[in-house]
Amino acid sequence: MSSPSKAFEPRRRTLLAGNTDLEPGAAQRTAAPVGPETTTITVTVNGTEQELTVDNRTTLLDALREHLQLTGTKKGCDHGQCGACTCTVNGARINSCLSLAVMHDGDAVQTIEGIGMPEALDPMQAAFVEHDGFQCGYCTPGQICSAKAVLEEIAAGVPSHVTGDLTTRIEATEAEIRERMSGNICRCGAYSNILAAITEVAEQQAQGDRA
Amino acid sequence: MRQFSYERAIDPAQAAARAAEVEGAKFIAGGTNLLDLMKLEIETPVHLIDVNGLGLDEITETDEGGLRIGALVRNTALAADERIRRDYPVLTRALVAGASGQLRNKATTAGNLLQRTRCPYFYDTAQPCNKRAPGSGCAALSKGAFSRQLGIIGTSEACIATHPSDMAVGMRALDAVVETITPTGLTRSVPLEEFHLLPGDTPERENVLMPGEMITAVALPAPVGGVHKYHKVRDRASYAFALVSVALIRQPDGTGSVALGGVAPKPWRSVEADAELPNGAEAVMARLLNGARPTEENAFKITLATRTLAAMLAEE
Numbered sequence: 001m002s003s004p005s006k007a008f009e010p011r012r013r014t015l016l017a018g019n020t021d022l023e024p025g026a027a028q029r030t031a032a033p034v035g036p037e038t039t040t041i042t043v044t045v046n047g048t049e050q051e052l053t054v055d056n057r058t059t060l061l062d063a064l065r066e067h068l069q070l071t072g073t074k075k076g077c078d079h080g081q082c083g084a085c086t087c088t089v090n091g092a093r094i095n096s097c098l099s100l101a102v103m104h105d106g107d108a109v110q111t112i113e114g115i116g117m118p119e120a121l122d123p124m125q126a127a128f129v130e131h132d133g134f135q136c137g138y139c140t141p142g143q144i145c146s147a148k149a150v151l152e153e154i155a156a157g158v159p160s161h162v163t164g165d166l167t168t169r170i171e172a173t174e175a176e177i178r179e180r181m182s183g184n185i186c187r188c189g190a191y192s193n194i195l196a197a198i199t200e201v202a203e204q205q206a207q208g209d210r211a
Numbered sequence: 212m213r214q215f216s217y218e219r220a221i222d223p224a225q226a227a228a229r230a231a232e233v234e235g236a237k238f239i240a241g242g243t244n245l246l247d248l249m250k251l252e253i254e255t256p257v258h259l260i261d262v263n264g265l266g267l268d269e270i271t272e273t274d275e276g277g278l279r280i281g282a283l284v285r286n287t288a289l290a291a292d293e294r295i296r297r298d299y300p301v302l303t304r305a306l307v308a309g310a311s312g313q314l315r316n317k318a319t320t321a322g323n324l325l326q327r328t329r330c331p332y333f334y335d336t337a338q339p340c341n342k343r344a345p346g347s348g349c350a351a352l353s354k355g356a357f358s359r360q361l362g363i364i365g366t367s368e369a370c371i372a373t374h375p376s377d378m379a380v381g382m383r384a385l386d387a388v389v390e391t392i393t394p395t396g397l398t399r400s401v402p403l404e405e406f407h408l409l410p411g412d413t414p415e416r417e418n419v420l421m422p423g424e425m426i427t428a429v430a431l432p433a434p435v436g437g438v439h440k441y442h443k444v445r446d447r448a449s450y451a452f453a454l455v456s457v458a459l460i461r462q463p464d465g466t467g468s469v470a471l472g473g474v475a476p477k478p479w480r481s482v483e484a485d486a487e488l489p490n491g492a493e494a495v496m497a498r499l500l501n502g503a504r505p506t507e508e509n510a511f512k513i514t515l516a517t518r519t520l521a522a523m524l525a526e527e
Contacts, residue, residue, distance in 0.1 A: 037215070090317040099246070102217050161304075166300050179448075183311025
């Protein structure tokens with residue numbers, strides 16, 4: 001039996017959202033949209049330029065998953081709390097669930113598919129495999145996208161909550177990595193192995209810098 | 212999420228005029244709080260004006276020797292700016308104490324000031340909330356309500372929500388000034404102290420912005436020197452809102468400024484309390500939290516604030 005296309009599959013979340021007029025506490029509104037409810041954007045995803053026409057409400061996450069079939073980026077909480085949807089936009093990691101696709105016209109997005117595929121793993125992906133940095137794997141693409149960006153942020157001198165001196169070079173210590181990864185939740189609790197994987201890549205990079 | 216139309220603004224004055232003209236319009240910058248609330252239909256704008264193309268993303272020096280932080284400077288960029296780290300470290304410390312790395316990369320300076328409370332009853336559309344649905348009541352003040360995170364001072368019979376920002380607490384200790392542009396193209400400067408409103412009978416009104424008025428920058432006065440600290444106490448070591456946070460700027464002679472987060476509907480500071488700084492944490496908090504009306508569940512915040520400041524003073 002073939003399943004219906006993703007775009008038309010009714011989901012409980014959608015049905016509930018459609019019924020909120022019935023809730024007395026929901027905000028009321030009298031005005032109506034003053035222009036088109038869809039927008040066409042051009043966005044470069046993993047190096048390929050894509051033109052998309054999306055409902056204005058489409059998040060970057062849903063554009064990647066439902067329009068471009070790049071399902072490596074995961075939807076966990078859909079509210080910016082779990083980090084499963086982490087990808088980079090113009091080099092900066094963000095929660096793709098908390099950003100509208102229409103706000104990314106002209107931007108360059110990189111997802112887990114652009115970081116590396118099974119036949120050619122990125123060092124961070126290889127380190128997650130080596131250190132068993134996951135169990136169910138659902139949060140893993142977000143963890144890896146975030147982890148790569150964390151090391152770049154440390155190298156760029158972006159301070160964190162655990163940074164001591166704000167005016168000197170920041171080291172990729174375990175405390176720094178733990179703090180910076182706090183926006184990525186792993187309900188299987190693979191944190192210690194995730195930390196080991198990121199630490200190994202940080203050490204590889206440090207050796208590369210010295211060589 | 213409700214349907215909305217969308218446009219990209221290209222000029223601050225035009226953006227403000229447009230926001231005033233279209234009923235139910237809102238600005239969107241980082242969107243990290245607004246989109247969250249739109250998904251829950253707590254915010255239901257009919258039109259979004261994307262201000263990300265307006266520039267306003269630089270930190271420049273003012274004639275007075277301070278810094279002007281553009282409204283669209285991202286929290287990460289602000290925290291990492293060399294001048295902020297060197298001359299206003301309390302602001303860097305406050306910024307990196309808030310949210311997650313992903314959110315700080317997206318969240319803007321102006322958006323951070325305008326973010327809504329994280330009161331659980333504001334978020335739960337099945338509960339009454341005077342801020343979300345004016346006149347419906349305050350579930351947080353009902354018997355047995357969960358008020359551990361909520362406000363202890365500056366609150367009202369209508370609302371005990373807190374302002375959740377860390378950044379604003381650091382800026383308050385620094386005497387920051389909010390700069391805006393109105394729909395008629397006029398600019399004005401509002402001290403951060405006067406920017407956020409106390410709830411009173413109208414908790415849905417959270418700041419002094421007029422319809423359509425847009426924040427263009429936050430100005431910091433010339434560096435004041437001293438030792439800067441920001442201590443945030445929370446139920447989890449990272450990525451959690453404050454139970455209590457304390458921003459402290461302390462000069463070698465023992466004078467300085469103290470601002471509190473996590474206790475009130477705005478960053479909480481008073482010059483009378485600042486004047487008590489040479490007399491220690493208890494003297495400061497006796498003044499700063501004078502008149503506090505905590506619930507049974509959050510009365511601990513008075514002791515916690517006092518002990519947090521005491522620990523900060525003892526560090527030196």
